[in-house]
Amino acid sequence: MTQPAPEPVLTVRDLHKSFTLHTIDGRTVTSLHGVDLEIGRGEHVALAGPSGAGKSSFLRCVHRSYLPDSGSIVLHTDAGPVELTELSDRAMARLRGRELGYVSQFLSAPPRTAPLEVVAASARRRGMDRAEAREAAADALRRLALDEALWDVDCSVLSGGERQRVNIAAGTVHPPRLLLLDEPVSALDPANRERALELIASLSASGVAVLAVFHDLDAMHRLATRVVRFADGHIAETGSATDVLGDAAA
Numbered sequence: 001m002t003q004p005a006p007e008p009v010l011t012v013r014d015l016h017k018s019f020t021l022h023t024i025d026g027r028t029v030t031s032l033h034g035v036d037l038e039i040g041r042g043e044h045v046a047l048a049g050p051s052g053a054g055k056s057s058f059l060r061c062v063h064r065s066y067l068p069d070s071g072s073i074v075l076h077t078d079a080g081p082v083e084l085t086e087l088s089d090r091a092m093a094r095l096r097g098r099e100l101g102y103v104s105q106f107l108s109a110p111p112r113t114a115p116l117e118v119v120a121a122s123a124r125r126r127g128m129d130r131a132e133a134r135e136a137a138a139d140a141l142r143r144l145a146l147d148e149a150l151w152d153v154d155c156s157v158l159s160g161g162e163r164q165r166v167n168i169a170a171g172t173v174h175p176p177r178l179l180l181l182d183e184p185v186s187a188l189d190p191a192n193r194e195r196a197l198e199l200i201a202s203l204s205a206s207g208v209a210v211l212a213v214f215h216d217l218d219a220m221h222r223l224a225t226r227v228v229r230f231a232d233g234h235i236a237e238t239g240s241a242t243d244v245l246g247d248a249a250a
């Protein structure tokens, strides 16, 4: 018996994005042309493909740190479908805070803020009150084994791997509807990488939709329910990790 398709979380249709390189000679670089993708509750879709294929551009368009040239990006919320390309910047910022988690390789924290504050602020944007948010932030940092002595230091003193754990905690605390991951574990040692991958797997199991870029084949094999291979700004292939990536690192 075939499983019913999971309830949709994100529907992307005919997405196009290009950049004009004003500082060179005004030439245009196309990063996405005609991308269609749907992701449902509890699915983990891993984006694969060579460098420059358009994976990060796609994540950034969904997060709307890049505004696409054309196409549709619909987030299915409890209040109904929302076309992200048409929201004002302000409405997008509010929706992003509430419904999207974005974990890149780098932590972007306001100056002079501490890990616990960064993670708690993220939980508050997702609707928790101050006390609940601090509690949830402490749990998230503990789960990722960030030394408690570092919870109230300025984020700028943290190592790359510590920053990355703060970033993962902020992206996943009080889990969002859709989690966007762009190389989230690249700076972690094996034990911390393992904790982070377990956390990401547990979120999918609880219904969070995940859209991820990992250059780490083992992570894709372990986590992805579907792998989508990008090539030259479009989707070249979709299937299971074994179908798309072969048996390497399986």
Ligand SMILES: Nc1ncnc2c1ncn2[C@@H]1O[C@H](COP(=O)(O)OP(=O)(O)OP(=O)(O)O)[C@@H](O)[C@H]1O
Residues within 6 Å of the ligand: 019, 029, 030, 031, 049, 050, 051, 052, 053, 054, 055, 056, 057, 058
């Ligand atoms: N801000 C930008 N300005 C100009 N060109 C850009 C910008 N962002 C992406 N591009 C171009 O768009 C294309 C796709 O880049 P993108 O970063 O999406 O690829 P990727 O598949 O994520 O690559 P990688 O695996 O190396 O991170 C590349 O040719 C890149 O140079």
